[in-house]
């Protein structure tokens with residue numbers, strides 16, 4: 001049985017009940033939920049009540065990206081993400097990461113690794129997808145102790161702990177978010193994402209009892225931006241757009257800033273990166289910037305950004321940044337703070353005039 005509409009409060013409560021389930025044996029459900037939230041932000045449909053398909057290879061790719069950092073050693077330890085000794089998702093990601101890191105000195109980002117080792121990457125996607133459909137996607141909406149099964153995000157009645165390739169193909173290799181769910185998930189994203197990350201870290205502490213309660217960088221180890229890799233993007237930005245702060249035009253060569261905050265959408269493609277002075281960078285922090293900044297970042301041009309990205313073997317993510325911007329701004333409630341520049345913050349008003357992000361219509365469903 002599916003509910004009639006995606007009421008944000010009801011949906012939020014159900015998501016929280018997934019979080020509250022203290023008996024999780026792996027972090028997979030949390031990662032899957034974050035991946036679904038991210039997908040939702042990037043695919044908010046023009047008709048807010050529309051169904052939205054989620055391609056399962058895309059979802060697996062998002063989950064791989066989410067485990068890309070956690071599977072690195074922390075102080076010489078490969079952290080457990082599951083109580084099962086064989087943890088197929090993190091093990092697969094770790095194996096692929098190790099393989100792709102052999103060439104060259106610096107650790108690649110997941111997009112760079114996917115491009116340099118396409119066959120191995122596709123194999124990893126296939127493995128992770130298989131685990132997703134038989135475990136977290138199948139179990140996510142089955143609340144312990146519930147009288148009967150009621151799905152509220154997507155129809156999961158065809159999933160089980162054994163899903164054949166034929167069944168997957170029969171369902172077009174996708175799940176479908178119920179009417180209105182995509183928009184609601186996008187609206188809940190900025191609330192739910194941090195809550196899911198906190199639960200994830202709690203699980204990791206529980207699964208790795210040797211970790212002292214306040215390991216300083218456990219959060220950064222899991223969810224931080226990759227500062228070292230970003231150096232490559234920094235020199236490219238410097239060379240092509242000059243040693244100026246994107247926001248205030250002050251001379252700088254210092255910081256690479258994520259225009260759409262990393263903590264909200266996790267996009268580190270060149271289209272989402274700019275040079276910023278320390279003042280602007282620190283002051284902006286996790287705030288959503290004035291959408292004009294995003295429009296201006298995209299106005300640097302899809303072709304130009306893609307060309308520059310190519311020269312440093314870096315993803316551009318132009319369309320994803322445009323779609324995520326659309327999804328983020330379109331679903332923020334009035335009153336959400338907007339960063340307009342150093343020490344200037346306004347809030348979103350109901351009559352806010354949104355700029356058109358370049359590919360809004362092309363990349364919408």
Ligand SMILES: [Zn+2]
Pocket residue numbers: 245246247248249250276277278279280281
């Ligand atoms: Zn500045």
